[in-house]
Amino acid sequence: HAGLMQLGRADEQDPAEWDAMIDVNIKGVLNGIYAVARQMKARKGGTIINISSVAGIKSFPNHVAYCGTKFAVHGLSETLREELADDSVRVITIAPGAVETELLSHTTSSEIIDGYEQWKDGMGGVITAEDIARCIAFVYQQPQNMCIRELVVTATRQTA
Incomplete structure (x- = not known):
């Protein structure tokens, strides 16, 4: 599924950006689940892989709404797994931790973008979309009777 990351302080960010992230990052996941879960349940098998973020495990400054959406993905995924x-x-x-994608281009604050880019450069770069694709393939290719519930993946030098 798609993802949207619009960074900003809660007291400064346009609420329309919150709505956009909720629509894509939460409702997009729920719509994907709705599209496939019933059929998987009926055939007694299947795999749903949801992409969250390290920002769904821990908080980051300027990520209030984004973290909220990614914490939601973690919560709904765990509940769905139980169901x-x-x-x-x-x-x-x-x-995933920081990944080299177009996600940052949705952020409207040049100050936040500059800080994020400096953070990425300071750790020697980030992982790629291809790295995440390999992770997806790895968890999917495991036997159906084995579930890797969660996989957290970051650049080696990413400490947060």
Whole structure:
């Protein structure tokens, strides 16, 4: 599914940006689940992989709304996993750290963008979308009777 990251302070960010992130990051996941869960449950098997973020595990300055959406992905994924486990449907959450994508381009504050870019440069770069694709393939290719519930993946030098 798609993701949207618009960074900003809670007291300064346009609430329309919150709505956009909720629509994409939470409702997008829920719509994806709705599209496939019933069929997987009926056939007694399947795998749902939701992409969250390290920002769904810990907080970061200027990430209030984004963290909220990614914490939601973690919570709904764990609840869904419990609901579908008896039907042999695996629900897996992948929580990437900083990834080199276009996500930051949605942020409107040049000060926040500059700080984020400096943070990425300070750790020698970040992981790539291809790295995440390999993670997705890895968790998916495990036997159906085994569920890697969560995979957190970051650049080696990313400490947060």
